[in-house]
Amino acid sequence: MAERNKSPKKTPMREQPPEERIHNFSEVPHGFSEEEAMAEARRCLVCKKPLCIGGCPVEIDIPGFISRIAEGDFRGAVHIMKNKNVLPAICGRVCPQEDQCEKVCVLSKKQDPVGIGRLERFIADWEAQQGPPEIPAPPPPNGRKVAVVGSGPAGLTVAGDLVQLGYEVALFEALHKAGGVLVYGIPEFRLPKAIVQREVDYVTKLGVKLVTSFVVGRTKTVDELLQEFDAVFIGTGAGLPWFMRIPGENLNGIYSANEYLTRSNLMKAYLFPKYDTPIIRGKRVAVVGGGNVAMDSARTALRLGAEKSMIIYRRSKVEMPARIEETHHAEEEGIEFHLLTLPTRYLGENGWVKEMECLRMELGEPDASGRRRPVPIAGSEYLIPVDTVVCAIGQSPNPLIPQTTPGLEVGKHGNIIADEKVGRTTKKGVFAGGDIVTGAATVILAMGMGRIAARSIDEYIKTGVW
Amino acid sequence: MNKILRKKILASNIKMFEIDAPLVAAKALPGQFVVLRVYEEGERIPLTIAEARPEEGVLVIVFQEVGKSTFHLGTLNEGDEILDLIGPLGKPSEIERFGTVVCIGGGVGTPEMIPLAKALKEAGNHVISIIGARCKELLIMEEEMRAVSSQLLITTDDGTYGKKGFVTEELKRLIESGRKIDRVIAVGPVVMMRAVSRLTEPFKIPTIVSLNPIMLDATGMCGVCRCEIGGQTKFACVDGPEFDGHQVNFDLLLARQRNYLPEEKQALEMWRQTQIEAGGK
Numbered sequence: 001m002a003e004r005n006k007s008p009k010k011t012p013m014r015e016q017p018p019e020e021r022i023h024n025f026s027e028v029p030h031g032f033s034e035e036e037a038m039a040e041a042r043r044c045l046v047c048k049k050p051l052c053i054g055g056c057p058v059e060i061d062i063p064g065f066i067s068r069i070a071e072g073d074f075r076g077a078v079h080i081m082k083n084k085n086v087l088p089a090i091c092g093r094v095c096p097q098e099d100q101c102e103k104v105c106v107l108s109k110k111q112d113p114v115g116i117g118r119l120e121r122f123i124a125d126w127e128a129q130q131g132p133p134e135i136p137a138p139p140p141p142n143g144r145k146v147a148v149v150g151s152g153p154a155g156l157t158v159a160g161d162l163v164q165l166g167y168e169v170a171l172f173e174a175l176h177k178a179g180g181v182l183v184y185g186i187p188e189f190r191l192p193k194a195i196v197q198r199e200v201d202y203v204t205k206l207g208v209k210l211v212t213s214f215v216v217g218r219t220k221t222v223d224e225l226l227q228e229f230d231a232v233f234i235g236t237g238a239g240l241p242w243f244m245r246i247p248g249e250n251l252n253g254i255y256s257a258n259e260y261l262t263r264s265n266l267m268k269a270y271l272f273p274k275y276d277t278p279i280i281r282g283k284r285v286a287v288v289g290g291g292n293v294a295m296d297s298a299r300t301a302l303r304l305g306a307e308k309s310m311i312i313y314r315r316s317k318v319e320m321p322a323r324i325e326e327t328h329h330a331e332e333e334g335i336e337f338h339l340l341t342l343p344t345r346y347l348g349e350n351g352w353v354k355e356m357e358c359l360r361m362e363l364g365e366p367d368a369s370g371r372r373r374p375v376p377i378a379g380s381e382y383l384i385p386v387d388t389v390v391c392a393i394g395q396s397p398n399p400l401i402p403q404t405t406p407g408l409e410v411g412k413h414g415n416i417i418a419d420e421k422v423g424r425t426t427k428k429g430v431f432a433g434g435d436i437v438t439g440a441a442t443v444i445l446a447m448g449m450g451r452i453a454a455r456s457i458d459e460y461i462k463t464g465v466w
Numbered sequence: 467m468n469k470i471l472r473k474k475i476l477a478s479n480i481k482m483f484e485i486d487a488p489l490v491a492a493k494a495l496p497g498q499f500v501v502l503r504v505y506e507e508g509e510r511i512p513l514t515i516a517e518a519r520p521e522e523g524v525l526v527i528v529f530q531e532v533g534k535s536t537f538h539l540g541t542l543n544e545g546d547e548i549l550d551l552i553g554p555l556g557k558p559s560e561i562e563r564f565g566t567v568v569c570i571g572g573g574v575g576t577p578e579m580i581p582l583a584k585a586l587k588e589a590g591n592h593v594i595s596i597i598g599a600r601c602k603e604l605l606i607m608e609e610e611m612r613a614v615s616s617q618l619l620i621t622t623d624d625g626t627y628g629k630k631g632f633v634t635e636e637l638k639r640l641i642e643s644g645r646k647i648d649r650v651i652a653v654g655p656v657v658m659m660r661a662v663s664r665l666t667e668p669f670k671i672p673t674i675v676s677l678n679p680i681m682l683d684a685t686g687m688c689g690v691c692r693c694e695i696g697g698q699t700k701f702a703c704v705d706g707p708e709f710d711g712h713q714v715n716f717d718l719l720l721a722r723q724r725n726y727l728p729e730e731k732q733a734l735e736m737w738r739q740t741q742i743e744a745g746g747k
Contacts, residue, residue, distance in 0.1 A: 174685045176503055176510075176550040184683075213552045215685055219489055240701055241689040250699065250718055252725045256689035262682055267509070273736055276509040276535060277682075278729035351721035398686050399704055 005042035008111035013118055018332040022302045025188040025270055028329060034072075037122040041069035043107065044114045051104040052116060057448025058091075058157075060084045062101055062116055069119055078127045078134075081120065086160040086203060087153065087447065089128065089195045090182060092121025095444045096323050128198060135205050142166035144461050147229040148208075149216045149401070152180020153443045154235030154434030156200065157450030158457070159208040165458055169208045170229070174215040177266060180237050181435075182443070184266040185258070187296050189303070190326075193265070217400035222408070226429055231457045234416060234425070234432040235450065238440060239398030243391055244288070248346030253280060253353040257293045257392035264300050279304065282388025286310045286356055288343055289392035290320035291440075295327060297390040298335045309335050310384070314342040314361055319371040340374060344381065346389065355383045397436045405430075415439055423453030428466045431457055468502075468548040471524065476606040479531040480574060481540050482516070488523030490553045496582040497559030497676065497708055500527065501684045503550040504542070509535045512681045514653075515554060516577035525551075528577035528606070534733040555684050556707045559674075563590040565648035568640065569615070570633050570662055571597045572654025576607050578676065579653050584614035591648075592616045596636045598658075602627035634661045647671050652711065656720050663711030673711035677702045679722055694718050 013036075015021075015029040032040065044066045052062040061080050068077035081088050097103075097117035105113030127133060144167055148159045151173040159171045177183050179196045204210050216222060216236075225232050241256030243249050260279070263269040267277035285301035287294050290313035301309040311330070313320060316339050320327060331337070340361040347355040360380035363372040402410045409417045409426040418425045418432040425432050433449030435441055460466065472484040490500060499514045517526035531537045542548070559582050567586050571579035576597045587593045595615035599605040600623045612618045619636045620628030629636060633654075641647060650673045652662040659675040666673045679702050682688040686704035693702050694715035700706065 174552070175683060176552070184687075213550045214489075215552060215555065218554055218685075219493060219552075239686050240704070241687075243689075243692075243699060245699075250692060250694060250722065252721060259682060259688040259690045262688050267682070268507070272729065273733050275507040276733060278726045278733070280725075351724070400686055403704075 003042070004045075005039050007043060010112040010115040010118070011036050011040040011043075013115075018334070021189065022333050025303055027192050028189055031125050032118055032122040034074075034126070037069055037119060037126075038072060040115050041066045041119060044070065045106055047106055051106065052101040052114075055101040055104040057100070057444050058085050058451050060101075060120075065123060066114065066116070066119055069123065074123060074126050077123045081123055085120075085447075086206075087156060087199045088120050089124035090153070090191060090199055091444055091447070092117050092119075092124055093191050093195075094186060094442075096442055098324055100444065128195075133202055133205075135202075136164065138207050139164060139166040141168060144168070145170070145229045146457060146461075147172060147225045147232045148235065149222075149225075149232065150174075150180060150235040150237055150434070150436075151178040151200070151210065151212075152182060152235060152237050152434060152446065154237075154446040154450040154453075155180065155233065156203050157447040158233045158235065158433070158454045160203045160206055161451060161454035162457060163203075163207045165454075167458075167461075171203070171208050171210045172214045172216050173210065173212045174236075175266065176213050178210055178212060180235075184262045185238075185293065185296070187261065187265055187300050189299065190296065215400065217404040222401060222405040222427075222430060230461050231429050231431060233423070233450075233453055233457060234401055234430065234436060235434040235446065236398045236401055237435045237446075238395045239414070241391065241395045242393050244343065244393065246343060246345050248348055248353065249391070251346055251348040251353040252351050253282070253387055254346060254389045254391065256395075257287075257289070257297045257390050258395060260297055260390045261293070261300065264304070270300075270304060280388050281305045282386075284308045284310075284386045285388040285390065286312050286343075286384060286386045287390045287392055288312045289394075290315065290322060291392065291394075292322045292326050294390075294392035295322045295330045295335075297392050299330055299333060301388065301390070302333055302335065306388075310338055311335055312338045312341050312343060312356075312358065312384075314340065314374045315371060316340055316363060338384075342374065342376060347383070353386060353389055356386050356389060357381055357383055394440050397439070401436075413439060420449065421452065422456040423449060424456065424460075424466070429460070468551040470542055470544050470546050470548065473542070473544050476528065477604045479540075480528065480604070480606055481531070482526060482528045482577075483542075485525045485527065485548065485551065486523060487525040487551050488520075490551060491518045491523050491525045492520045494518035494520075494525060494554040495558035496561065496585045497578075498554035498556045499684075499707065500525070500551055500553030501555060501681070502539075502548050502552070504535070504539055505549055508538075508549070510550075510552075510682060510684065511535050511539070512555075512678070512684055514578035514676070515581070517581055518554075526577075528574055530574045533730045534737040537734065537737060552684070555703060557705070559585070559651075559708055561585045561589050566592045566594065566646060567649045567651065568637060568647055569593055569595045570637065570650065570652040570654070570658075571595070571611065572633055572652070572658040573599060573604070574606075575652075575654030575658075575676070576611060579651070580607065580610050580614055582651065582653075583611065587614055587616065594619065594640065596621065596633045598622065598628075598633035598636075600624065632661070633658060634665050637662060637665060641666070641669055641671070649674065650711075651675075656716055656723065659711060659714075660716035663714065663716070667712050674708050675711040675714060676707045677709060677714065677719060678707065679719055680725060
């Protein structure tokens with residue numbers, strides 16, 4: 001057994017310096033070398049009763065894979081990881097570990113927790129460098145068929161789990177590329193698309209049949225799928241973007257984050273004119289919102305050549321929902337934070353946005369979310385000159401399937417009602433998970449719900465009991 | 467997948483493809499559209515459906531070459547395959563027995579009007595169609611339109627065919643003749659749809675227009691197709707594309723359509739340059 005590394009700090013991960021990376025879309029952190037990974041792994045206490053596993057929505061055997069890394073048995077670590085998580089290269093990069101596994105790590109009481117996310121990423125990248133991944137032997141087919149709608153984190157997980165139980169699985173994607181938010185939403189500098197493609201390829205190599213450019217609700221309805229398949233899982237994710245309903249919001253130059261990021265990420269507009277889809281390369285960009293999507297948008301704007309990229313957020317920094325690492329990276333890159341600031345209207349010229357009027361806020365009593373409510377300071381209006389605005393304040397679930405599926409009940413925000421413990425909707429044979437059920441959440445939460453739904457789909461098909 | 471079975475040039479820069487697309491053809495209803503992408507670096511292009519023949523698995527699209535993507539699309543030939551074809555998208559048109567319906571098609575709006583006029587006629591409506599174009603050469607699908615209409619009126623801006631003038635002038639004459647009109651549907655350039663809506667508003671004739679804002683995913687995710695309908699923001703891809711013409715903020719639509727004019731121009735010029743170079747070899 002290797003000697004424990006008693007360093008109170010996480011092994012640092014080398015990354016592109018800010019002044020360099022704001023001019024490219026390449027990934028920011030470089031990842032661990034084998035030596036760095038082993039050093040970090042040796043910080044783990046390998047607790048007898050590990051709390052970290054309970055902190056992971058997909059219950060990865062964390063001490064198990066970390067102790068393999070400590071011993072230099074990287075292949076062994078891959079096996080343990082893939083047993084529970086088919087998308088480790090993605091989770092290692094975008095999971096909010098500080099709120100999950102790392103939050104409950106025993107070390108975190110007095111020092112830095114073990115860098116579980118960094119190690120997960122290391123092991124996935126190590127496997128990829130060894131050549132094509134090992135594909136587990138396919139189980140004997142059980143003759144039953146499941147349709148999975150939406151190829152984001154939830155759908156990929158359900159599809160991967162069910163195909164390994166012997167189901168014939170068809171994975172339907174409305175866009176021309178699989179991956180959902182992983183391809184259209186999260187930028188290249190945070191999650192390289194080649195990595196997403198690798199994980200999608202893994203799922204198809206497991207035997208999942210991927211059908212892109214197929215819009216369930218339009219090309220075929222859920223009821224039609226139910227005639228062909230024994231069960232249907234809906235993981236269609238985010239839908240129509242929210243706007244603030246303030247004057248001037250439809251001026252040119254004002255984007256939803258969904259549009260801004262889809263242009264840049266899915267359509268590769270940052271490579272225009274090599275790619276055909278254009279995007280406005282604003283000089284003074286204001287991003288409204290304080291989540292990961294807002295950080296992604298503001299950092300994308302910088303890379304598109306903005307002289308000033310600003311986050312406009314109505315609460316203070318403590319209440320910002322973005323991951324600490326994302327805010328930290330944004331600050332390093334020179335994003336300006338206009339906190340306690342609320343946009344009230346946009347002023348335009350010839351149809352284009354020119355200025356945004358904002359109101360200063362102060363924090364009042366806690367609201368329903370437990371965070372202190374921002375209260376406007378009367379008479380504090382001021383103008384910020386802008387030529388591009390990205391509205392990143394959230395979105396409602398995609399309306400297509402709810403609109404076209406009788407018997408499928410939705411909540412007041414349009415989200416599909418599903419029992420979060422089993423993923424069952426109000427319609428027999430139909431399961432759902434991910435953002436379409438919870439509203440905007442995280443990749444790993446969607447995967448966790450996918451895992452649960454896969455188990456319950458298996459149980460439903462085997463027993464026939466709804 | 468998505469093989470072009472037949473290509474027909476309808477007018478200069480207006481082309482028709484019959485595409486092998488059984489899944490989409492099986493579901494396409496009047497008023498709906500498709501999105502297609504021609505090559506890996508390409509845009510997602512929304513185009514209206516001119517006809518669906520589900521029994522043959524054939525989908526017909528008609529498009530005008532205006533920018534790089536549509537010009538490139540026009541270079542495809544019979545036997546070529548279209549990389550991605552997605553649809554049918556948007557809400558189908560309302561088809562009921564309204565009474566007398568005036569169907570107005572302008573430019574490449576005419577092909578989209580054909581399935582709509584046909585369905586309305588089959589539902590028992592008296593369908594008066596008005597189609598128009600800048601000149602005779604650009605007037606397309608006259609015979610197809612005549613076949614699905616109870617009566618067909620034709621205008622050209624320059625008077626080279628049919629009555630000289632705009633489609634709105636024929637509509638005005640119809641209204642002034644005292645004929646009861648229960649519904650007007652207009653598909654075509656925004657300025658035409660705006661003019662039709664302004665004309666019918668004082669007469670309180672229900673008027674439906676099919677909007678064509680910029681789209682990206684076109685499945686209810688990105689929000690670029692937002693339009694202002696009765697002061698409210700609506701999304702043309704999932705709430706439309708058809709809306710009450712009297713409620714539409716057309717000026718906003720026109721402004722939003724111009725969002726990427728410089729980039730569109732740049733892309734087209736570069737494409738033309740590469741075509742010239744390729745032709746010279």
